[in-house]
Every structure is written in structure tokens, then in C-alpha cells.
Amino acid sequence: LQKKRDTKKHPLPPGPPPLPFVGNVIGIDPDHPWLAYSRWGTEYGEIVYTRLFSQDIVIINSERVAHDLLDRRSHNYSTRPPGLVHLLGFFGHDYSSTFLPYSDKWKLHRRIFHEAFQLKAVSSFRPIQMRNARSLILNLLTSPEVYGTHLHTFSTSIIMSIMYDYTIAPVDDPFLALVERSLEIDVKVFRPEVAAVVTQFPILEKLPPWLPGASLVRDAIVQRTLVPMIVDMPFEHVKNNMASSKCLLIGAAGTAAPSVVSDALKRIPVKTQDKGEAAVLEKGIKESSATGYAAASGTTTSTLYIFLLAMVLYPEVQARAQAEIDSVIGETLERLPDWDDRASMPYINAIILETLRWFPVAPLGVAHATVNDDIYEGYYIPKGATVIPNAWFMARNPDKYPNPTRFIPERHMSKVTVEEPSTHSPASDDISFVFGFGRRICVGRHVADASLFAAVVNILTVFRLERAPGWNVGPDAEGVKWTAGLTT
């Protein structure tokens, strides 16, 4: 039954007419929901209401509305959809900072991330990022045919070093195997569209696992086994390192190499003598750090795939970027670029911004939800509504980005920051919407920005990327097959 509401005074935002019971489920390609949402954006405007079964969905199709609601009214728009939160619980995933409802637990996770990943702190990770970028170009030189694996190794090695000072084994790393299996399930399941179906048909969670069609239950069983290992294994690695370094040097509080986890653990005794509170803090550190891998690896890797695609499709952009690099480090390649060169490379910075814009790797961001009813520009937005920022459509706003399907770094040239690199932040640039909004904006955006610079500048310094013969993809990237989930 549809909820009874008095929407006479304030109508719901416009949207496609729903069918009885199912709402607007039909017509959404589950693998590319942003395409339907964007069509509705063209037809109905900046804010669209739709219903998936009984779940209210509000799609935000413009940065203007997203800033109004998700930033300026963030007190009401900073939680996650209850259906999604429930689904995560069913999968044993209720530790994930990304999907925690707005709560004290989320605030603690956010504080732990903020201490490590705020703009003025992230420069301490630069040696790790540059070292991994150098390994990346070496790996690409050795076996270019498995470039995807190398991009993935680059992203995962960085986040594991930063978080845990954990060095990933070149082959068959035991932690990586676990986490990749788990992420495969995550990206296909943790979406508002799936949550709406499961909320409507709770029986789906109760089916016997052997039944054909009970893949949700089977996946949940696998996840509930994997999750405790994923959360515990790298955390114990840090604790063991800290303990053994203490044994070696009695009295020195942890001489293990620094990492986000060891730094956060070292801060605990200073802050609290209370055992209960210390346990809560330790759990918060363990759970938030386990979120870091999932949040950082797929997004960074996918962005680098899109960068390679752009370079192959736009050789003139590549040539201009390489001319810029040559002008800074010299054509003889006596050295590779480094952080100090960044301020002299506005075109490289513009390429990074355009890569993030051209195909946002999280095309629908991560869904927010309302805590209370709201009225916005005369429209009624119900309590508990799932609120989806359609980054894909924002990136294709022709008023802001003329010819939006084309890769044109020049459009950012007047905006790229060229000051001292430690003050450079993509959030201050005009593509910050790809990192989300308000209190939930991506905590890793400054880390991501630096990793992308390290990879992009090193790749362009030593390689020329060319189209493989017979590969027929046009400048709008039509013909490219996208693997879609939470991230593409």
C-alpha cells in the first residue's frame, strides 16, 4: 500500500508516473540506473521524485540543489537509507563507515579519518604514493598487457601502506584475496535499487541458501565469514608490529613504522584512562581502517582506467601534457617528476580534473537519506527518503561544461590551483561533486588527488599511449563496456 500523505499543500517533486505497487522499477536498467535518472533529469528537472516499490527516492540532478540540500541542510540529509543500512547488517557489514547511519559511531569514524586525511596531514603520505607510482611504471613496462592488474596493485598498495604499513605480496597476497572476494559482492549488492527490492520482499533474506534464486542469502553467508577476517587481519598485523617493537625497545611506545592505525592507537592512552571508552575507540579505529581499503581501491583504480582511455582517445591532449612535463623536467629525462613540480604543471592538474569529471567513477555518489520531512522550493520531501546525487548528470551539464561528452582539460585551465602543492585540493575546484556532499563528503579526496597526480605524471613522462589496431571506440567513448556497481 502506498503511504497516505497530504501532498496537496506541497506536492512531491515531479517525476515519471509510477505504476501501482512497483512504482518506477520498470524502465531502470539495474546496471546503469544513472541513465534513466538522467533521462528523467532532462524531462522533469533538477529534482525528481520516483518510487521503487514503497521506497521514496529523490534524485538530485544539479549541483545547485545538491548544495542547497546536502550541504546547507546537512543536519537533515546526512544519514544513509535505512533499507541500505539494514541490508548491510544482513551481510555483516555494519562496520563500514561509508554506510553507517548518522550517529555517534559514524562521528567517531569520521574523526579518526579526519585526523589522518585532512589536507594539512596528507602530505606525509607522499613518499608512499610516489614510490608506488615508480613501481607502477616499472610494472607497466614489464607487462603492459595486464595494465589493469598494475593499476589495481598501485591503488591497493598505497592504501594498505597508509592504513596499516602493510606491504602487499606481489602475488597471491592472502589479505587481498579475501577482500577482493568480498568487494565483488559489495559492489553489486549495496545499491539503493537493491535495498528497495529487499525492503519490499523481506522473504528474500529468509530463503534457504540452496534454493535457485537465493543468491542474496548465499552471498550474505560468504560475506559474514569474510568480514571478520578482513576487519581483524590487517589490524592485528599493526598491533603485533607495535608489540614486537615495544619488546625490542622497552619503554618506547611503538617504534613500528607509522601508519594511520598505529598513530590512532598511540593516541588512545593519552586521551582516556577509561577501559570501556578505550575499547570503543579501538573498535572505531579497527572498523574505520577496514573501510579505507574498500573506499580507496576501486575508486582510484577506476579513475586511472578512465585516464588511460582518455589518453588513447585524445592523442593531442597527451602530446600537450608531455610537452608540459618536458618543459619542467627537461627532454633528456635525467630525472622523473616529483611533488615540487606539480605547481608548474597546470595542464596535468587539468587532466586529473577532467578525468574525474568525464566519467565519474561513482556516477550516483553514495545515497544520502532524510531524517525528517522537508519542504524545498515548494516541494515536499518525505522523511526516510533516499536521496541520490546524480553526479553523472551534473558532470554532463552543458551550461557548465560545453560539449560535455568530450575530454577537454582546457575547460579547467582557468581554475586549476597552481599554488604550493600542499594547499592544493580538488574540493576547492569545480568538480568537487564527484566526491559527494555535505558532512558525508569523501574523506579520502586529498589522498586520491595526490595518488592520481603521482600515477598520471609518471605514466605520461615515460610512455606514449596508443590505440591498439582495430580498436573502434569514438571520442565520446561510445562502444566502451562499463562494469557497473557502486563504482564503474
Ligand code: HEM
Ligand atoms: C577518485 C577517487 C575517489 C572518489 C571519486 C571517491 C568518491 C566518494 C564518494 C562519491 C563518496 C560518498 C560521499 C557522500 O556520501 O556524499 C565517498 C565517500 C567516502 N570515501 Fe571516497 N572517493 C575516492 C577515493 C577515496 C579514498 C582514496 C579514500 C580513503 C583513503 C576514500 C574514503 C572514503 C570514505 C571513508 C567515505 C565515506 C564517508 C562517509 O560516509 O562519511 N575515498 N567517496
